[in-house]
Amino acid sequence: MSIVVERRGDEVPYGVLTGDTLFIGDVGRPDLLASIGFTREQLAGMLYDSLHSKLMTLPDATGVPAHGAGSACGKNLSTDLWSTIGEQKQTNYALHAADKATFVDLVTQGQPPAPSYFAVDAMLNRQDRALLDETKMPTALNYTEVLDALNGGALLVDGRSPDHFALGHLRRSINIGLDGRYAEFAGSVLPSDVDIVLFSGPGQELEGKNRLARIGFDRVVGYLDRPFEVMFDHRSDVQIAPRLTAKSFDQRRSEFTDVQVVDVQTRRSRGGKHPERRRHPVGQLPDRCEELDPAKPTVVYCRRISLLGSRELVAPARIWRRERHRGRLQRVGSRSTECVDE
Numbered sequence: 001m002s003i004v005v006e007r008r009g010d011e012v013p014y015g016v017l018t019g020d021t022l023f024i025g026d027v028g029r030p031d032l033l034a035s036i037g038f039t040r041e042q043l044a045g046m047l048y049d050s051l052h053s054k055l056m057t058l059p060d061a062t063g064v065p066a067h068g069a070g071s072a073c074g075k076n077l078s079t080d081l082w083s084t085i086g087e088q089k090q091t092n093y094a095l096h097a098a099d100k101a102t103f104v105d106l107v108t109q110g111q112p113p114a115p116s117y118f119a120v121d122a123m124l125n126r127q128d129r130a131l132l133d134e135t136k137m138p139t140a141l142n143y144t145e146v147l148d149a150l151n152g153g154a155l156l157v158d159g160r161s162p163d164h165f166a167l168g169h170l171r172r173s174i175n176i177g178l179d180g181r182y183a184e185f186a187g188s189v190l191p192s193d194v195d196i197v198l199f200s201g202p203g204q205e206l207e208g209k210n211r212l213a214r215i216g217f218d219r220v221v222g223y224l225d226r227p228f229e230v231m232f233d234h235r236s237d238v239q240i241a242p243r244l245t246a247k248s249f250d251q252r253r254s255e256f257t258d259v260q261v262v263d264v265q266t267r268r269s270r271g272g273k274h275p276e277r278r279r280h281p282v283g284q285l286p287d288r289c290e291e292l293d294p295a296k297p298t299v300v301y302c303r304r305i306s307l308l309g310s311r312e313l314v315a316p317a318r319i320w321r322r323e324r325h326r327g328r329l330q331r332v333g334s335r336s337t338e339c340v341d342e
Contacts, residue, residue: 015063022055024066025078027094030107032118044104060086072112113281117187117215124216138209139222143230146197154195159208166241183215188283198223259297
């Protein structure tokens with residue numbers, strides 16, 4: 001559903017709120033409901049009809065706001081936050097398709113892997129749900145209560161920056177930094193049906209809860225109270241993640257017997273320095289860890305995109321982690337983690 005916004009006295013609508021039907025430079029993804037009763041081709045055809053029989057009939061001066069680039073909602077999102085219907089008719093590649101069949105081919109090919117929460121949210125959007133109270137703080141939990149929650153299946157999400165996480169973090173914690181695309185990467189690597197406990201810097205607990213809830217992850221049962229005192233008092237439960245440069249990693253390559261390099265980039269890129277790498281996009285990694293050999297030294301590679309934090313994936317005697325920073329490789333063993341900066 002799109003909503004036309006009109007101001008009294010204007011000759012043309014002020015703007016149109018298109019949801020994810022039309023972006024600046026792109027159109028919505030037709031593949032997100034493909035697993036629940038529709039094919040992506042059917043959805044692409046519906047999208048074509050909505051665009052050409054409804055949105056493109058609005059006056060050219062009608063404004064088109066958008067959330068900008070940086071998400072997996074499309075493959076050609078502009079960084080601009082405001083455009084018009086007329087400008088999109090001229091510049092949007094998807095609107096230049098000669099006919100419906102050409103449009104369907106264009107928008108169904110080359111899309112980045114969809115984060116797993118997209119399908120979950122598509123289902124949630126069909127349901128009646130309570131309003132989010134963005135003023136309600138999550139519950140403060142002591143360390144014993146947090147451990148009880150973790151032992152009961154909850155996940156501990158550390159919202160600090162990757163640099164601070166690397167200096168010291170609690171065992172079993174998952175680093176997804178609040179300073180970046182927090183919700184998108186949380187939705188990519190966390191299951192949607194588990195309880196969540198937050199580890200946050202002072203004053204960030206409410207932000208973490210709200211940003212997760214906005215993508216349907218509303219099972220935050222609380223946050224660890226006085227987290228840094230807990231780390232000091234329970235130093236045996238704290239781990240660090242030492243780092244290497246890419247050059248140092250290459251020099252030490254001989255130390256790693258039969259190393260496997262895992263490329264977690266969302267989009268394909270050139271082979272770079274490690275052409276033998278295996279491609280496992282970050283959003284698919286939780287479901288594909290069985291394809292990796294837990295007995296081998298492992299490097300997680302990301303060169304051109306920012307991946308937020310890390311996520312523990314259960315594998316025999318091994319922890320798999322992902323790093324946020326551009327150009328970073330991360331080797332993870334049962335005893336230590338080494339990040340490699342290019």
